[in-house]
Amino acid sequence: MKYITAFFMAWGNFITLPCPYKKWDSKLLNMMLMFLPAIGAVIGALWLIVIELMVWFGIPDQITAFVAVFFLFAICGFMHLDGFMDCNDAILSRRPLEERQRILKDSNVGAFAVVSVVFLLLGWYAAMTVQIQSTHLLVYFLIPIVSRLNAGWDVLTKDPIGHSQYAADHSEKGKWKYEIVMVAETMIFVIIWVAIFGIESWRTGDITVIAIECAACIAAGGFARKQLGGMSGDIAGYTICFGELAAIITAAIVL
Template identity: 55%
Template sequence: MKFIIGFFMAWGNFITLPCPYKRWDSTLKNMMLAFLPSVGAVVGLLWMGLLWLFRQLELPLLVGGLVMIFYIFAVCGFMHLDGFMDCNDAILSRRPLEERQRILKDSTVGAFAVVTLAFLLLGWFAAMTEALPSLDYGALLLLPVVSRGVSGLHVLTCVPIGHSQYVKDYEVPGRWKYRAAVAAQLAVWITAAILLSVNLSRTLVMTAVITVSGIFSCSYARRQLGGMSGDIAGYTICISELAGILTLAVW
């Protein structure tokens, strides 16, 4: 029963679509984080359906690209974009650590957030419209799964910033089992994506690029901001997913 509650807690917290089973247990927040790859799979499966619909309707390429990009951000309530913007405001300010942490918590939007958001969306639009005609269903499923898996593993492993919502959960013993659960889900969904992929080598390269870019971007943000947080998790997802779609476009 706890697994079911944990999964739907993740659904309700990280996806804006109506949650089939609304139940919250504050003692299961680590389990909620452990289900991030499966939440990514829900996002990816719906994204696959959107791609199929785009191809059936034969929409113009630029319109299809816009719809596909809007979906991936809107389905999670633009939550990860918010973290991306907050982190860039703080990191690019080049202030002392205490000031960077204050900026990270500030609800106002700074110039660095706006500029980096513009380049992120331009990169996504250019890459998606280029990749769309030959986009692989397996790769599309895997992109949000791996990005969220890498991000979730960091939240479950790394020391949080003092003001992070995950401070108390980090102190709970036995967190290794949640990291193991993330790894097991990644293995399952990667296997499923491989079976769906037409171009297996491209899917595997994309997976490697997402993983490496996620690790490096999260490590950089943690060094700059003094620990892990939900904003850094969103920052990691945004950068690793952009790296993934760029890989598909360049290939």
């Protein structure tokens, strides 16, 4: 039962769709993170359906790209975009560590947050406009899964900032089981995709896209943790945004 509770905790926390089972257990925060790849699969499946329907109806590429970008952020309640902005506000301030951590917690929006999110969305829109023309559904399905696998792994394994909501549960024993399950989830979703659509649904460039996404997530997460003194939910959002941007730009180039 606790696994069901943890899954729907992740659903209610990370997706704006109505949650069919509303129950919260603060003791299951780490187990909730275990289901991040599954949440990514839900997002990826819905995302590719929206894109495919718009392409099928002949909606212009520019409009389809706009809706695709909006949908990816909106279905998460703009949570990860908020973390991306907060981290950029703090990191780009170039202040001492304590001041950067204070800025990270500050609810006010600074200039660095605005500038960084403008360039993020411009990059997303430009790449999506190109990528729409190839309509490669596997990429749309995998990008949200891989980004959340990386972000969830970091939250579970990296030392948290003192004010992080995950700090109290970081010392939980046996967390390695959650990490293994996260990787297994990702592999299961890949196997399911191949079983449904066949191995021919993979292109050579797909591996490049996913490899670049993983590298970008690792680099972004490592950089943010070094700049901010530990891991947090905001840094997870920062990691997801950078990783997914790198993936969609790579897809636009190689696919």
